[in-house]
Amino acid sequence: MADTYYAWSEIQVGTPADESEEKVKKVKQGETVSASSLGIPDEEFESLVESGAIKTEEYPELPEGYTGSPAQYAQEKAAAQAQLDEAQAFLDMNQDDGKTEEEKAEAAAAKPSATKASSKTDSEK
Numbered sequence: 001m002a003d004t005y006y007a008w009s010e011i012q013v014g015t016p017a018d019e020s021e022e023k024v025k026k027v028k029q030g031e032t033v034s035a036s037s038l039g040i041p042d043e044e045f046e047s048l049v050e051s052g053a054i055k056t057e058e059y060p061e062l063p064e065g066y067t068g069s070p071a072q073y074a075q076e077k078a079a080a081q082a083q084l085d086e087a088q089a090f091l092d093m094n095q096d097d098g099k100t101e102e103e104k105a106e107a108a109a110a111k112p113s114a115t116k117a118s119s120k121t122d123s124e125k
Contacts, residue, residue, distance in 0.1 A: 007031050008070075009053040013038050030059035 011027040027033055033054055035045035048054045060070045068076070099107070 003056045005033050005049065005054050005056055006059045007033050007053065008055050008059055011038065011048070011053060013040055030061075 007027045007029055010029060011033070012024055013027075014024045025038060027038065035042050038045065045054070060073070062068075062070065062073055066073060
């Protein structure tokens, strides 16, 4: 077990000897853990790894007060980014190129005449 492991769930190990919780070890999500730091046998630690409560992948930083799962946060973040990308594409498509309405009209008028000129050239051949 040379890898670094991180808690992906809140973990409580140990049992209180009396009403106090002095002998209970509480670990928060994202903390680095090992069998020895939790005070549990390797077999129990491996069962926590197999269940997904502990992973070698670092726990992601979530916004303060966020109550959803890391997967849910990643999905929400991806959806928000997609909306931003779509909005930016719309803005880019409708961006004013700095031409006046008159210049745009002249450019539009020049396009059909260029087509007619090329048609004449083709028919004259």
